[in-house]
Amino acid sequence: MDGQFKLRVETNLELELLQDGHAEELFALTDRNRGYLRKWLPWLDSNKYLQNTVDFIIYSRKQYVENNSLQLCVRYNGELAGVIGFHKVDWLNHSTSIGYWLAEDFQGKGIMTASCRCLMDYAFGNLGMNRVEVRCATENMRSRAIPERLGFTEEGMVRQAEWLYDHYVDHVVYSLLRAEWKGGH
Numbered sequence: 001m002d003g004q005f006k007l008r009v010e011t012n013l014e015l016e017l018l019q020d021g022h023a024e025e026l027f028a029l030t031d032r033n034r035g036y037l038r039k040w041l042p043w044l045d046s047n048k049y050l051q052n053t054v055d056f057i058i059y060s061r062k063q064y065v066e067n068n069s070l071q072l073c074v075r076y077n078g079e080l081a082g083v084i085g086f087h088k089v090d091w092l093n094h095s096t097s098i099g100y101w102l103a104e105d106f107q108g109k110g111i112m113t114a115s116c117r118c119l120m121d122y123a124f125g126n127l128g129m130n131r132v133e134v135r136c137a138t139e140n141m142r143s144r145a146i147p148e149r150l151g152f153t154e155e156g157m158v159r160q161a162e163w164l165y166d167h168y169v170d171h172v173v174y175s176l177l178r179a180e181w182k183g184g185h
Contacts, residue, residue: 005064007072009118013111015072015084017064018057022073025080027053029103036104040140042164060085067091074102074115081106084115086123095131096123100146113146120150124178132176137162137169147174151182 005017018026027050030037038044047053060071071085082102089096098119102112116134123129136143138157148154152174160168 005070005072007118007122009114012077013114014075015115015118016075018060018071018073018083020054020057020061022080023050023054023057026057026073026083029080029082033103037101038165040137040143040164041101042162045165063088072119074100074106074111076106076109076111081111084112084119086119089127089129093131094129095133096127096129097133097135098123099134100143107142113149116146116150120176120181124181130178134174135161135171136174137164138172139169144172144174147176150176151180152176153180 007015009015027047030044030047030053034044047056060069063069064071067089069086069088071083073080074082074084082100084098084100086096087099098116100112100116120132123132134147134152135158136147138144153176155173155175158171158173161171162169
């Protein structure tokens with residue numbers, strides 16, 4: 001496995017494998033956006049210290065080496081803007097799911113849609129996936145807009161799928177099959 005894995009999305013947008021050296025920058029970005037991200041991400045309260053981010057990167061790298069997932073930094077104009085990646089890869093069934101988050105200052109620029117499009121190309125073209133799934137809280141309209149823009153099919157809802165600090169949220173499930181992928185255009 002390539003420890004320097006990178007995907008060029010656009011001239012000013014790149015995805016790069018999470019590295020130990022990203023810990024301080026990633027923690028600072030997370031910390032600055034804590035209030036904004038907390039509305040939809042359940043792990044913020046357990047990521048209070050730099051060591052928590054270091055541990056996440058170590059875990060992510062282990063999964064990458066074991067060929068089970070891929071967690072990438074989203075860099076826009078050289079700045080860390082968020083994280084995107086494949087959750088557990090199911091090699092037997094040739095399927096995976098994409099998760100992502102983007103800092104508030106980078107919203108509305110098409111960054112995450114372009115990043116997801118790039119990961120879809122990689123999933124179908126390089127990894128031989130047949131199915132890619134995205135799950136979002138039903139009320140998270142910004143997150144839902146991404147799979148909808150990229151031509152995913154809304155399959156249904158999973159009730160009370162995620163605990164967000166003091167309440168459950170339902171998830172909408174989207175999927176796209178290799179035969180349906182047209183590069184997101």
